[in-house]
Amino acid sequence: MSERIGIRARADSLASHILPVSGTMIGVCTTLIGLVKLAEAKYGPSDVDEYAAIAAVTFLASALASYLSIRWSNRAELSVWIEQIADMIFFCGLIGITLVATLFAYEVI
Numbered sequence: 001m002s003e004r005i006g007i008r009a010r011a012d013s014l015a016s017h018i019l020p021v022s023g024t025m026i027g028v029c030t031t032l033i034g035l036v037k038l039a040e041a042k043y044g045p046s047d048v049d050e051y052a053a054i055a056a057v058t059f060l061a062s063a064l065a066s067y068l069s070i071r072w073s074n075r076a077e078l079s080v081w082i083e084q085i086a087d088m089i090f091f092c093g094l095i096g097i098t099l100v101a102t103l104f105a106y107e108v109i
Helices: 002-011 015-043 048-071 076-105
Strands: none
Touching: 015 048, 015 076, 048 076
């Protein structure tokens, strides 16, 4: 019975929040890439789409790590360790996409 409670408590973990938000951020990056590709036809080439793709891959790695953390919730130590990795990767993705947006807004890239 206590193992079942532990698994249920893990379901409310940080990983269960990271997974859907990472998926959403992949969609945001994909939208940004599409918009930049449309704008490139009018304004010329830009590196923004490549940096947004890197951010999307970062969010994908975060989503995969959070999924594995949820999937292996019966292994508490491993699940917590993978969840922390997912959290760090997600945070790096947020910093990355914010830098891309800021540099794009100031026309640096």
